[in-house]
Each structure stands twice: as structure tokens, then as C-alpha cells.
Amino acid sequence: MKHVFLFPLLIILTASLLLSSCDKTEIIGPRPTLPLHNRNVKPRTPITVGTIRGYFDNQYRVLTDHIEKVQPIDSFSNCYFYGKCSNFDLKQINLIRCDEEFVAAIYINGLSPDSLPAQLPVPQQFGRSAEIQFYSFGNWNSTSPGHYWLNNFYGVNVFITDNTDDVLTGTFEGLLGSSKGSIWVRDGEFKLKIFRKKVPCGK
Numbered sequence: 001m002k003h004v005f006l007f008p009l010l011i012i013l014t015a016s017l018l019l020s021s022c023d024k025t026e027i028i029g030p031r032p033t034l035p036l037h038n039r040n041v042k043p044r045t046p047i048t049v050g051t052i053r054g055y056f057d058n059q060y061r062v063l064t065d066h067i068e069k070v071q072p073i074d075s076f077s078n079c080y081f082y083g084k085c086s087n088f089d090l091k092q093i094n095l096i097r098c099d100e101e102f103v104a105a106i107y108i109n110g111l112s113p114d115s116l117p118a119q120l121p122v123p124q125q126f127g128r129s130a131e132i133q134f135y136s137f138g139n140w141n142s143t144s145p146g147h148y149w150l151n152n153f154y155g156v157n158v159f160i161t162d163n164t165d166d167v168l169t170g171t172f173e174g175l176l177g178s179s180k181g182s183i184w185v186r187d188g189e190f191k192l193k194i195f196r197k198k199v200p201c202g203k
Contacts, residue, residue, distance in 0.1 A: 065098050106131070130157060132185065146178065169191045
């Protein structure tokens with residue numbers, strides 16, 4: 001009879017232990033996914049004249065300095081070079097800025113500022129191209145591992161959205177490559193006043 005009495009008692013004690021342990025159970029949900037990129041925050045302020053800015057890899061950079069220390073009117077950093085010699089018609093827009101570490105350069109070839117902005121989609125035409133470069137300051141060698149670049153038809157990765165009194169405003173983005181690897185450039189913006197320089201034939 002004692003065994004019959006002890007069996008229900010053991011069931012009651014086991015059930016009470018299970019219930020008390022359930023009160024202490026913590027339910028852990030799924031862990032939040034880690035961000036793919038730890039990028040610093042893009043400023044919300046409008047872009048100012050004389051600036052190239054954007055995400056270069058995961059670093060947002062604002063570049064405002066000329067690459068040379070001369071008067072702005074003589075600057076190679078924001079200039080439209082034009083001229084005609086025999087069958088060659090030179091049209092090249094340079095948009096370049098740097099900070100203490102890096103240089104961002106945009107070259108637009110085969111287009112005059114007077115024909116910009118153009119409407120999207122821009123017809124792809126041989127000789128009308130846009131090139132983006134990003135490299136360490138002083139590393140001018142385009143074949144070096146740290147010199148990233150991308151060349152494509154104008155309107156694909158570089159696009160001018162406004163031209164007011166030769167102040168060119170636009171956007172740029174794309175995957176830049178080098179012998180070292182590649183980096184993404186995203187949310188790129190520029191706003192630069194260009195100066196016009198006619199290049200004599202033979203120069």
C-alpha cells in the first residue's frame with residue numbers, strides 16, 4: 001500500500017518542478033542580422049559649389065581642394081578644354097577635387113558644356129565617354145594597384161543634371177577597378193564651376 005501511495009506523490013512533485021522551471025525560462029528570439037556595411041552617415045546639407053562628395057567604398061568623403069596650388073582660372077581641376085585640329089575635335093571637361101588623402105576625378109570627353117544637361121536616356125555614341133578615378137593623393141600612375149577607375153559611355157555612370165553659368169551639377173556612381181581589386185562608389189555628387197580653355201592646334 002505504501003508503494004501505491006508514493007507513486008501519485010512522485011507524479012505531483014515532478015509536475016510542480018516542471019511548472020516552476022517554466023516560470024524561469026527565457027525565450028531568446030533570433031539575433032538581429034549584422035549590417036553589411038559600416039558606412040558613416042551622408043550629410044543632409046545641400047552640396048556647395050566647388051565640391052565632389054560621395055561614398056568611396058564605405059567611407060563618405062567630401063573633397064573640396066584643387067590638386068594644384070594656382071589661381072582658380074588657371075586650374076586643371078575644373079576646366080573645359082576645347083579646340084579643333086585637322087580631323088580632331090577636342091572636348092574634355094575636367095572635374096577634380098581632393099582632400100589630404102585622396103583624389104576624385106571625373107573626365108567627360110566628346111561633349112561641350114553647351115550641350116548639357118542632356119535628357120535620359122543619353123544615346124550611346126563613340127567618343128562620348130565619362131571616366132571616374134579615385135586614388136591616393138600623389139599616386140598619379142593609373143596602372144598602380146591603388147588607382148581605381150571606371151570608363152563608360154556618358155550618361156551611364158556620370159550624369160550632369162544642371163548647367164547654370166558653367167556651374168555643372170551632377171551625379172556619379174559605379175564599380176571602380178584596379179589591379180588590386182575594386183571598390184563601389186555610391187551617392188556621388190559634384191558641383192563645380194568650370195573655366196573654358198581653348199587649346200591651340202599642335203599644343
